[in-house]
Amino acid sequence: MGKRRAKADATEQAGETTVSLVPSERKKAKRSDVSSDTCFFVGKPIPANEAREKWPLRYQSKNKAEKKNSPRSVNGVPGEEDEVLQAKCHYRQAMVDGTLYNLNDDAYVKAEDGKPNYIARIIELFDTVDNELYFTAQWFYRAADTVIKDHAALVDEARVFISDVKDDNPLDCIVSRVKIARISPNVDLAKKEKTIPPCDLYYDMKYTVPYLTFSNLDTEISKTDSDTSSTISTESGSTGDDNNVNGVTCQNHTSDVSEWTLLDLYSGCGAMSTGLCLGASISGVKLVTRWAVDINSYACKSLKLNHPETQVRNEATEDFLCLLKAWADLCKDILGSDGLGSNYEDNTDEDEDKDENNDTSNDKAPTTPSDSEDFEVQKLIAICYGDPNEVKKPGLYFKVRWKGYGPSDDTWEPLDGLSNCPEKLKEFVTRGYKSKILPLPGDVDFICGGPPCQGVSGFNRFRNRQAPLEDIKNRQLVVFMDIIEYLKPKYVLMENVVDILKFAGGFLGRYAIGRLVSMDYQARMGMMAAGSYGLPQFRMRVFLWGARPTQKLPQYPLPTHEVVARGFVPSEFQEITVAYDDKQSCQLADAVFLGDAIADLPPVTNDESQDERKYGTTARTEFQRYIRLRRSDMVGMASLQKTPQMLYDHRPLQLNKDDFERVCRIPTKKGANFRDLPGVLVNSDNKVELDPSVERVMLESGKPLVPDYAITFVRGTSTKPFGRLWWDEIVATVVTRAEPHNQTLLHPEQDRVLTIRENARLQGFPDCYQLVGPVKERYIQVGNAVAVPVALALGYTFGLACQGLSDNEPLTTLPFKFPSCLASTDSGQVD
Numbered sequence: 001m002g003k004r005r006a007k008a009d010a011t012e013q014a015g016e017t018t019v020s021l022v023p024s025e026r027k028k029a030k031r032s033d034v035s036s037d038t039c040f041f042v043g044k045p046i047p048a049n050e051a052r053e054k055w056p057l058r059y060q061s062k063n064k065a066e067k068k069n070s071p072r073s074v075n076g077v078p079g080e081e082d083e084v085l086q087a088k089c090h091y092r093q094a095m096v097d098g099t100l101y102n103l104n105d106d107a108y109v110k111a112e113d114g115k116p117n118y119i120a121r122i123i124e125l126f127d128t129v130d131n132e133l134y135f136t137a138q139w140f141y142r143a144a145d146t147v148i149k150d151h152a153a154l155v156d157e158a159r160v161f162i163s164d165v166k167d168d169n170p171l172d173c174i175v176s177r178v179k180i181a182r183i184s185p186n187v188d189l190a191k192k193e194k195t196i197p198p199c200d201l202y203y204d205m206k207y208t209v210p211y212l213t214f215s216n217l218d219t220e221i222s223k224t225d226s227d228t229s230s231t232i233s234t235e236s237g238s239t240g241d242d243n244n245v246n247g248v249t250c251q252n253h254t255s256d257v258s259e260w261t262l263l264d265l266y267s268g269c270g271a272m273s274t275g276l277c278l279g280a281s282i283s284g285v286k287l288v289t290r291w292a293v294d295i296n297s298y299a300c301k302s303l304k305l306n307h308p309e310t311q312v313r314n315e316a317t318e319d320f321l322c323l324l325k326a327w328a329d330l331c332k333d334i335l336g337s338d339g340l341g342s343n344y345e346d347n348t349d350e351d352e353d354k355d356e357n358n359d360t361s362n363d364k365a366p367t368t369p370s371d372s373e374d375f376e377v378q379k380l381i382a383i384c385y386g387d388p389n390e391v392k393k394p395g396l397y398f399k400v401r402w403k404g405y406g407p408s409d410d411t412w413e414p415l416d417g418l419s420n421c422p423e424k425l426k427e428f429v430t431r432g433y434k435s436k437i438l439p440l441p442g443d444v445d446f447i448c449g450g451p452p453c454q455g456v457s458g459f460n461r462f463r464n465r466q467a468p469l470e471d472i473k474n475r476q477l478v479v480f481m482d483i484i485e486y487l488k489p490k491y492v493l494m495e496n497v498v499d500i501l502k503f504a505g506g507f508l509g510r511y512a513i514g515r516l517v518s519m520d521y522q523a524r525m526g527m528m529a530a531g532s533y534g535l536p537q538f539r540m541r542v543f544l545w546g547a548r549p550t551q552k553l554p555q556y557p558l559p560t561h562e563v564v565a566r567g568f569v570p571s572e573f574q575e576i577t578v579a580y581d582d583k584q585s586c587q588l589a590d591a592v593f594l595g596d597a598i599a600d601l602p603p604v605t606n607d608e609s610q611d612e613r614k615y616g617t618t619a620r621t622e623f624q625r626y627i628r629l630r631r632s633d634m635v636g637m638a639s640l641q642k643t644p645q646m647l648y649d650h651r652p653l654q655l656n657k658d659d660f661e662r663v664c665r666i667p668t669k670k671g672a673n674f675r676d677l678p679g680v681l682v683n684s685d686n687k688v689e690l691d692p693s694v695e696r697v698m699l700e701s702g703k704p705l706v707p708d709y710a711i712t713f714v715r716g717t718s719t720k721p722f723g724r725l726w727w728d729e730i731v732a733t734v735v736t737r738a739e740p741h742n743q744t745l746l747h748p749e750q751d752r753v754l755t756i757r758e759n760a761r762l763q764g765f766p767d768c769y770q771l772v773g774p775v776k777e778r779y780i781q782v783g784n785a786v787a788v789p790v791a792l793a794l795g796y797t798f799g800l801a802c803q804g805l806s807d808n809e810p811l812t813t814l815p816f817k818f819p820s821c822l823a824s825t826d827s828g829q830v831d
Contacts, residue, residue: 039171060086105121106178107176178201187521211576212523263289268784271765274289274306295315317479322385378404384412491551493554493794494512527543561590603750677722734763736782
């Protein structure tokens with residue numbers, strides 16, 4: 001996965017994939033007998049010297065020149081033709097069917113029967129050496145012609161996207177003139193509509209097939225958007241000193257923002273945001289996870305434990321969106337719409353300092369659910385949207401601390417039940433607005449998240465292929481995009497499983513890009529394998545970047561390590577795999593194997609119950625040395641807890657007696673699994689069956705040693721049940737369930753499954769990252785996480801982009817390799 005075959009050009013992909021769409025997939029127009037009465041050039045030819053200077057490849061010889069050592073197109077852009085048409089002369093104007101066309105005019109171009117005409121810009125008009133009349137087209141794409149495909153309705157039907165695809169066509173293919181206006185993109189769609197002049201079509205972005213990219217037209221980023229106070233200028237270089245972090249030179253650029261705020265949706269235990277913040281720190285940018293949301297209470301507790309500075313909300317994301325809107329209304333109603341609070345006198349500190357027993361407020365609340373007596377409100381301490389009392393009355397609720405009562409008596413009260421408490425409500429909103437307990441539109445710089453799309457899973461027998469978005473299991477993708485549309489962050493990063501590109505022709509992946517583009521975000525999609533960034537697992541995932549028009553679109557970081565490829569990538573999206581081309585030279589580090597990551601951890605047994613322990617061993621590899629770092633020795637983490645390093649979560653899921661007995665019978669050798677148990681035959685077709693000549697071996701419980709489900713799994717062809725991993729192997733992906741019934745999860749030499757900490761290391765979690773909850777819940781948190789080194793690499797490219805240091809290429813090279821990038825220059829190692 002470090003390298004891959006060179007990208008095929010548009011013609012080579014035509015008919016095999018659909019990432020290169022019309023017009024580059026169209027059937028090549030054939031030369032026709034052009035009538036000189038209806039189709040001809042107008043005026044004098046362009047002077048020969050000028051034409052040769054502008055189009056040198058057109059004048060190589062008197063015959064058509066083969067493109068052996070020349071660019072793939074006349075314009076230096078990968079093109080379709082096998083040869084360069086040689087010109088006799090060029091013109092500035094042409095007449096086609098009574099209509100005069102000039103260079104750089106836009107026109108409809110003849111398409112196949114039954115298809116809408118193509119759209120092109122005329123960038124050359126020339127007469128060939130064979131007296132054939134040709135024009136060169138630079139193509140526009142409709143939304144339906146791009147990766148968005150069936151979701152084109154999300155995008156204004158008058159909006160098109162210019163491309164770099166250029167090729168030659170007979171002059172009589174031009175059908176009619178079309179007026180296309182170029183406008184400046186604007187996330188404020190209402191303002192954008194006012195800037196569109198009278199025209200047939202308009203464009204404000206470029207579409208390129210590599211990494212399915214929608215990007216700004218200009219290399220310079222506009223600074224005229226309404227949020228320029230937070231925009232990084234791209235016109236100047238570094239204004240700070242160079243900073244060396246563990247051998248990595250970073251630029252400290254000054255900007256109008258001291259820190260960038262991050263909202264982590266579907267946050268889990270915080271792996272994605274942790275990695276992003278670490279990577280941004282290496283690039284010289286302070287990215288802070290200000291808010292996080294997840295429905296799993298244990299994951300929220302883990303995130304809060306490791307990131308006490310973050311506002312962590314344990315709630316459904318759709319409730320969070322409703323809460324955001326209700327909070328904005330509250331702030332506007334209570335604090336005023338003119339600057340939200342700029343016109344009111346802040347008495348928050350004075351109110352907070354009052355002696356609660358001497359509070360003379362007359363604020364009363366209506367009756368509590370348990371009593372008809374009125375109780376006096378001491379203060380409001382929390383807010384939520386939903387049904388916290390489980391009375392089937394969803395809405396906006398406040399947690400109330402009653403005067404004279406403690407926290408155990410707090411209750412959730414609806415907003416309309418606090419009508420007699422205006423001062424307490426104002427106090428809460430004022431305090432919450434100042435501390436930004438919830439983000440308002442414009443408060444969030446960066447939103448990341450992995451919305452679950454369980455409706456695409458192959459384990460779901462009831463998948464809705466015809467309308468995937470109507471499946472409630474895929475609804476979170478819509479909610480994720482709705483939050484982006486409401487908060488309008490500068491940057492977006494969505495992570496998801498590769499199945500969103502496999503299922504229903506990539507319907508959900510196309511929807512995600514379509515939503516971003518419809519909101520005027522630049523967008524770019526790529527697939528990254530965790531093993532390519534220094535981990536002993538393959539774990540391919542899809543990452544979708546989004547950036548407002550005022551920002552640079554982040555790049556994807558090229559791999560740093562070799563990795564053994566595992567799994568399947570949909571052929572249609574092969575070209576968005578983040579990897580080096582075969583022809584590119586690169587110096588990749590050796591692949592990281594299981595032993596490199598976990599061989600130093602102390603042995604534990606199946607019934608281990610300790611959550612904390614000392615290492616008692618010495619690190620043996622670079623990976624092990626760095627993964628053991630104290631939090632205070634990690635780049636960007638020094639401000640957090642600095643307790644002496646311990647080894648956390650190094651305990652396995654305790655197997656039941658039957659499974660443990662089976663595991664103890666699995667040989668400690670490479671490739672061992674249930675097939676090595678007595679009474680199992682492997683046929684020539686690699687399928688297993690029970691040996692009829694041997695009496696079936698039974699466990700003490702009376703159940704068979706070799707269970708029936710292992711024999712029948714994947715029609716008897718699988719080697720995964722009760723499979724042992726080995727030191728020089730990688731795993732396909734870290735899973736959420738630690739049962740060995742259908743996964744290769746056993747430790748190479750110990751009779752148990754991999755521990756929580758061993759799995760965490762395979763995901764790149766530093767050892768200092770502590771998890772909360774029952775053992776099974778901690779496995780789920782680790783298995784659902786984004787691999788930390790992948791997020792770290794993406795955080796670094798985000799840091800470059802937000803400082804204006806990225807170029808327009810989709811890929812970039814990292815100046816570091818995980819995990820050495822975690823270390824501060826004065827870091828040490830704990831044994």
